[in-house]
Amino acid sequence: MKKLKLNIEKIFGYDLNAGDIVYLSGDIVTARDKAHLRAVKLIKENKIEEVPTELFHLPIYHCGPLIKNSKVVSAGPTTSARMNEYAPLILEFSKCPIIIGKGGMNEGVVKKLEGRGYYLSFPGGAGALAAECIKEIKKIYWSDLGMAEAVYVFRVENFGPCIVAIDKKGRNLYVERSQK
Amino acid sequence: MVSRNEFVNTLVDLIMKAETELSKDVLEVIKKAEKEEEYEIAKVVLQTIIKNVEVALERRIPICQDTGILVFFLDVGIDAKYNFDIYDAIREATRIATKEVPLRPNAVHPITRVNSGDNTGIYVPVVHTSVVEGDEIKVTVMPKGAGSENVSKLMMLLPGEVEKIPEYVVEVIRNAGGKPCPPVFVGVGIGGTFDECAVLSKKALLRDVRYMNDFERKILDMLNSLNIGPMGLGGKTTALSVLVETAHCHTASLPLAINVQCWANRRASTILG
Numbered sequence: 038m039k040k041l042k043l044n045i046e047k048i049f050g051y052d053l054n055a056g057d058i059v060y061l062s063g064d065i066v067t068a069r070d071k072a073h074l075r076a077v078k079l080i081k082e083n084k085i086e087e088v089p090t091e092l093f094h095l096p097i098y099h100c101g102p103l104i105k106n107s108k109v110v111s112a113g114p115t116t117s118a119r120m121n122e123y124a125p126l127i128l129e130f131s132k133c134p135i136i137i138g139k140g141g142m143n144e145g146v147v148k149k150l151e152g153r154g155y156y157l158s159f160p161g162g163a164g165a166l167a168a169e170c171i172k173e174i175k176k177i178y179w180s181d182l183g184m185a186e187a188v189y190v191f192r193v194e195n196f197g198p199c200i201v202a203i204d205k206k207g208r209n210l211y212v213e214r215s216q217k
Numbered sequence: 218m219v220s221r222n223e224f225v226n227t228l229v230d231l232i233m234k235a236e237t238e239l240s241k242d243v244l245e246v247i248k249k250a251e252k253e254e255e256y257e258i259a260k261v262v263l264q265t266i267i268k269n270v271e272v273a274l275e276r277r278i279p280i281c282q283d284t285g286i287l288v289f290f291l292d293v294g295i296d297a298k299y300n301f302d303i304y305d306a307i308r309e310a311t312r313i314a315t316k317e318v319p320l321r322p323n324a325v326h327p328i329t330r331v332n333s334g335d336n337t338g339i340y341v342p343v344v345h346t347s348v349v350e351g352d353e354i355k356v357t358v359m360p361k362g363a364g365s366e367n368v369s370k371l372m373m374l375l376p377g378e379v380e381k382i383p384e385y386v387v388e389v390i391r392n393a394g395g396k397p398c399p400p401v402f403v404g405v406g407i408g409g410t411f412d413e414c415a416v417l418s419k420k421a422l423l424r425d426v427r428y429m430n431d432f433e434r435k436i437l438d439m440l441n442s443l444n445i446g447p448m449g450l451g452g453k454t455t456a457l458s459v460l461v462e463t464a465h466c467h468t469a470s471l472p473l474a475i476n477v478q479c480w481a482n483r484r485a486s487t488i489l490g
Contacts, residue, residue: 038257038258056258058258061393074409085399093430100282101282101283101321102281102282103284103320105319105465109277109279110278111279111282111284111321112282113269113281113282115283116363116364116367118219118396118398130271135368139364139395139396139398140364140394140396140398140448140449141394141449158448158450160262160447160448161281161364161395161448162266162269162280162281162480162481163265163266163269163281163481164269164273164280164281164282165270165272165278165279165280165281166268166269166272166275166281167282168278168282169272182468183322183332184322185321185322185323185332196261196263198261198404200261200262200450209451210258210451211395211449213447213452214444214445214450215394215453
């Protein structure tokens with residue numbers, strides 16, 4: 038098990054394995070239920086240019102933050118499994134196939150990450166701590182979806198612990214622990 | 218005489234307390250689990266949870282961004298003196314708390330999915346009222362997040378399945394895996410009617426989580442041998458307490474409700490009058 042502080046832009050330069058713990062610095066983008074639904078709908082309608090480009094270039098954080106006066110108050114992860122149906126299509130177009138969430142995802146998503154990316158588990162419920170690591174809201178898309186469902190680009194510093202739960206080689210801590 | 222103003226202000230403070238600090242019993246069992254956990258990843262997760270609770274308390278910010286749907290339990294004394302609409306006052310306190318604490322606006326219409334913006338709506342916040350002895354009004358608030366609520370279950374078992382109850386509880390937690398933010402607290406309602414059973418399972422979560430009887434402990438041990446662990450990443454800490462409440466039921470039925478609660482078993486109580 039490695040513990041690493043990583044710059045998000047350089048993340049693919051490291052060979053991360055399931056069980057490693059990383060603290061991320063750089064930009065991430067949030068998306069949860071409604072944003073995934075809308076993005077998938079737009080892609081299917083051949084309107085991919087209307088999807089916030091960050092969803093294809095930054096790690097996607099499954100999160101519906103609590104925000105007051107344009108400041109992030111609490112922002113832990115939401116249950117990733119709800120995005121199982123929509124994530125594969127988005128990952129297909131992603132140059133940065135990394136998902137940060139909680140609880141793990143199904144085989145369809147794991148397959149899309151194989152040889153390409155990672156699923157990182159941020160401890161669920163640790164919203165206050167996560168907010169401490171979010172230094173700036175750089176952009177907001179789809180604010181019509183409401184506070185919890187809009188798409189935010191966050192600049193984060195030492196965001197973690199993010200536990201590598203599913204790695205490029207297909208190792209999956211959620212499956213491994215259930216077989217023990 | 219309790220005034221409306223006093224009631225609303227007290228409730229806003231109560232919601233603030235419930236969202237930003239964990240009660241002593243809940244924190245105690247989490248800390249005990251961290252000490253006893255041997256798997257390194259599980260330990261890191263539990264340490265992060267404890268640190269998060271400290272940050273939230275120090276900065277007076279919500280422990281979790283999912284500030285939940287607010288569920289209130291009202292024990293109204295039969296001789297309590299007040300001259301206002303309690304339900305309306307609870308809604309007002311919820312609106313104020315949404316702005317002040319703040320709370321994330323979570324309440325949407327079930328079909329249109331339009332968000333009300335202030336955590337109120339049709340039958341929301343949820344209020345369970347009991348009339349009790351005395352002249353006081355006891356109010357308890359439990360912010361309930363969706364991650365754990367979504368994996369909760371109500372089943373109508375056959376009367377002959379009493380012995381299988383522990384297995385059914387285990388099945389629900391096994392299927393839930395990492396989704397409800399384990400380590401979880403498990404409220405179990407046994408008996409009553411379809412509706413009463415669900416309420417019992419939620420009320421069970423209000424109990425002091427440090428104390429369990431042999432039946433509850435037996436189910437807890439079964440859950441902690443599943444190796445789901447904190448956040449579903451493995452380890453022996455899958456559940457922190459199992460809390461069972463019972464009610465008489467029809468001779469032909471055996472309702473079983475399992476209300477799963479995340480590690481952040483947030484609730485706070487106050488007494489007025």
